[in-house]
Amino acid sequence: MNSASFIRYAGTAVAATMIGVACTAPPTSVTDPGRRTAPSAAPTWVKVSVDLPTSGVEFPAGQDADLANVQCLICHSAGMVLRQPALTKEQWRAEVIKMRSAFGALIPDGQVEAVTDYLHRINGR
Amino acid sequence: MxxxxxxxxxxxxxxxxxxxxxxxxxxxxxxxxxxxxxxxxxxxxxxxxxxxxxxxxxxxxxxxxxxxxxxxxxxxxxxxQGVFTPNDRFYVRWHLANIPTIIDPAEFTLKVRGHVKTPLSINLDALVRDFEPVEIAAVNQCSGNSRGFFEPRVAGGEWANGAMGNALWKGVRLKDVLDRAGVKAGAREVRFNGLDTGIVPGTPDFVKSLGVDHARDGEVMIAYAMNGQPLPLLNGFPLRLVVPGWYATYWIKMLDDIEVLETPDDNFWMKKAYLIPDTPFANISPGQTGVASVPINRMVPRSFITNLKAEDAVKSGRSIPVRGIAFGGDAGVGKVLLSSDGGAAWQEAKLGKDHGTYSFRQWETSIRIPAVGPRVLMVKAVNTAGIAQPERANWNGSGFMRNVVESVPVRAV
Structure with missing residues (x-):
């Protein structure tokens, strides 16, 4: 069979992935590892310093949105919550309780139902 | 590209x-x-x-x-665009938000400790210099890849099919590092930890364990390069565990601590999270209870059409090239089958270069649709162990291990 008919991407695409680090190894073709010249070539380690984006997204306004903003955004941005499928109140409650019991969220006893109700209001079924 | x-x-x-x-x-x-x-x-x-x-x-x-x-x-x-996923397009998945953003390789050390004869603290230069370098092409796939397609839907990271990637990993064998430390008799598991931590004190640190025999199988590796470059920070710079054929939850990023355990690991991430029903393809019925669960482990085969997408128009009566990728999970790709009539008839595709058991494998074939109208293309991989993708989607409450035969509806015009 003619493997040349399969699409390949150029080594330059790989090189473009560098993030302030460098290898002493020459550019290599990842499509043909058998032709790599120096499997023992040692990387040159360079200090890496990056900025990770922050999210300015808050939960949609509404009753008890402030509770969600205070409690949920401590550990994670809102995106994954807002991208859930519509969940039942029981499913949302299970998520809130999981955040407390499994992940140590500091949601007080008295706020579990309010946060559950809020999440169900914004994306419930 | x-x-x-x-x-x-x-x-x-x-x-x-x-x-x-x-x-x-x-x-x-x-x-x-x-x-x-x-x-x-x-x-x-x-x-x-x-x-x-x-x-x-x-x-x-x-x-x-x-x-x-x-x-x-x-x-x-x-x-x-290629059998290897470029580093700058490789998917990213972190559990805990305290991720170091500055890493000085001169100060980084990998610890090996626990039930060993000689605890080690290895700096990066020594890791590269003192151990034989190895390379392996391997697919890294999130346990929950494709969760968004589960029906009924389940909560979690709502991925489509892009929480996976294939890279050429270079590093050292975990076995060689463990042998240098000298695993003592009676060791049961090996636990891996990275630099990331939770925000609040109650969040369990993200650690994962492998059985000691698996850890010493000579395939599990500590990677310091990905597609010929240092790993992007978001993919685990400077070191990442590579567990060929297993789901990515075990591929600990920013790996800096290896602990040999005498007892089975009972931490949250092994005993409560990332569990699957102990059934073929982790498949149960919605609402089904009483099924034993086990930690997620080996991947199952998958295949995808990459040059056509849903609702594309294709010419009838003409030869249409169809191509894509497949992987065998914990085995190689045996064959890839394509149907252009919704699964009634199947034809075997030509396989591209074999980059190794755990890599993506490209495939290609051509189809001819005789008349205008809607058609459903389907692709199915069978791995070298004879395991085929199921034609009905598996389901479980965590949205793990989806690997149904993929269908792409097109219109012949």
């Missing part, structure tokens, strides 16, 4: 695209890289609206699932 029309018309920069992976125009992506934010897309399930993020370090345009800690999906058209 060829970028067509890299500038693109200005109007395209705000274009909203609909349908599965319709960001096929690389020109649009090129434009997105210079105008933030530019593009969004609709993944083909409810609440599937996503923005493309271009502001993560070391990353090109990525489907944004969560900013902090980052969940970034590979746009599906990337898988049509």
């Amino acid at each position: 060829t970028r067509r029309d890299p500038d693109g018309p200005p109007s395209s920069r705000r274009a909203f695209l609909t349908g599965a992976g319709k960001l096929t125009a690389l020109g649009l992506i090129g434009a997105a890289a210079r105008s933030v934010p530019a593009l969004a897309l609709e993944l083909p399930f409810a609440n599937g609206h996503r923005e493309l993020a271009t502001n993560f370090p070391g990353k090109g345009p990525m489907i944004l699932l969560r900013t902090r800690p980052p969940l970034l999906e590979t746009p599906f058209e990337v898988f049509d």
Whole structure:
């Protein structure tokens, strides 16, 4: 069979992935590892310093949105919550309780139902 | 990688695209890289609206699932561009938000401790210098890849099919490092930890364990390079565990601590999270209870069409090239079968170069659709152990291990 008919991407695409680090190894073709010249070539380690984006997204306004903003955004941005499928109140409650019991969220006893109700209001079924 | 029309018309920069992976125009992506934010897309399930993020370090345009800690999906058209997934398009999945953003390799050490004769603290130069380098091509796939397609839907990271990637990993054998430390008799498991931690004290640190025999099988490796370059920070710089054939939850990023255990690991991430029903393909019925659960482990085969997408128009009465990728899970790709009539008849595709048991394998074939009208293309991989993708989707409450035969409805015109 003619493997040349399969699409390949150029080594330059790989090189473009560098993030302030460098290898002493020459550019290599990842499509043909058998032709790599120096499997023992040692990387040159360079200090890496990056900025990770922050999210300015808050939960949609509404009753008890402030509770969600205070409690949920401590550990994670809102995106994954807002991208859930519509969940039942029981499913949302299970998520809130999981955040407390499994992940140590500091949601007080008295706020579990309010946060559950809020999440169900914004994306419930 | 060829970028067509890299500038693109200005109007395209705000274009909203609909349908599965319709960001096929690389020109649009090129434009997105210079105008933030530019593009969004609709993944083909409810609440599937996503923005493309271009502001993560070391990353090109990525489907944004969560900013902090980052969940970034590979746009599906990337898988049509080569058998290896470029580092700057490789998906990203972090559990805990305390991720170091400054890593000085001169100060980084990998510890090996626990039930060993000689605890080790290895710096990066010594790791590279003192152990034999090895390379392996292997697919890294999130346990929950494709969760968004589960029906009924389940909570979790709502990925389409892009929480996977294939890279050529280079590093050292875990076995060699463990042998240097000298695993004592009676060792049961080996636990791996990275530099990331939770925000609040009650969050269990993200650690995962492998059985000691698995850890010493000579295939599990500590990678310091990915596709010929140091790992992007978001993919685990400077070291990442590579567990060929197993789901990515075990591939600990920013690996800095290896602990040999005398007893089975009972930490949260092994005993409570990442559990699957102990059934073939982790498949149960919604609502089914009383099924034993086990930690997720080996991957199962999958295959995808990459050059056609849902609702594409194709010419009838003409030879149509169809190509894609497949992987065998914990075994190689045995064969890839394509159907152009909704699964009634199947033809075997030609397989591309074999990069090794655990790699993506490209495939290609051609079809001819005799008459105009809707058609469903289907692709099915059978791995070298004889395991085929199921024609009915598996289901479990965590949204793990989806590997149903993929269907792509097209219109012959």
